[in-house]
Amino acid sequence: MKGALSLAECKPAFKTDCTLIFNNGRDKKDFILRTSFDSVGVWKAKNPDTPISYFQSTKNLITKEAAIIDGDVWVFSIDATKPQDIVASVKIGMDHYKAKASDIIGDVYVKNLNSDHQKTLSKHDLIIENKKLYSGVCKAVMGAAKLLGVQGVINFYVISSNINHKIPKDDLYDALKQGGASKVESDDIKYKMWSGSNDGLEGLMIKQNLHLATLSV
Structure with a gap:
């Protein structure tokens, strides 16, 4: 089986396409595990019309709330900067x-990815926080x-415009390398897709670039 992990999702309508790879290619996934920073209650308030089916782990691994949404497992209250939260979500997916x-x-x-404080920060400070x-x-x-x-190589794909004013390409590269990436590269293809805001109230259809950071564990 081959799956993927998508971190920091918002609305299902704006969910990340986890089949994307370089050169306008597609890598079919048998399943996708998606996580949200929001608790299930907050997420539900932002998405009141979205059908959601809660489920229980067969191995009592539920340390986080989880549900099936549009056929994918979603795990809530996941802070993607905390290894233990990512581990909890992966165990539920396993x-x-x-x-x-x-x-x-x-x-x-x-x-x-964007800082939750983006509306109160200057452009300079927002770039620093997003890095x-x-x-x-x-x-x-x-x-x-x-x-x-x-162990081995983890493909860390980032969807973000090269001219994203919240974290331009050069700053994104710096951030990924500071995070431990041994190599960072970008595709020349531009993808037009929806991207949602942190508050879940709006979304924009914008041209995006695909970047790949190689993480060696």
Whole structure:
């Protein structure tokens, strides 16, 4: 089986496409494990019309709230800068999908991560905070992989415009390398896709770039 882990999701309508790879290619996934920073109550308030089916782990691994949404497992209250939170979500995914940790955390996707304080920060300070965020998520993914006993290369895909004023390409590269990436590269293809805000109230259709940070564990 081959899956993927998508961190910091918002609305299902804006969910990350975890089949994307370089050169306009597609890598079919058997399943996707998605996480949200919000608690299930907050998420539900932002998405009141979305059908959601709660479930219980067969191995009593539920240390976080989880549900099936549009056929995918979503795990809530996950801070992607904390290795233990990522481990908790992966264990829930392992149980539900009957998969190995490496099947889930081998390909990790994030799209337009942004500080929760973005509306109160200057452009300069927002870039600094977002660099800390991306760096922290990289470190947490590597830390979680070690805790789960996963070794080898993790593909950490980032969907973000090269001219994203909240974290331009050069700053994104710096952040990923500070987070432990041994190599960072970008695709020339531009993808037009929806991206949602942290508050869940709005979304924009914008042109995005695909970046790949290689994390070696």
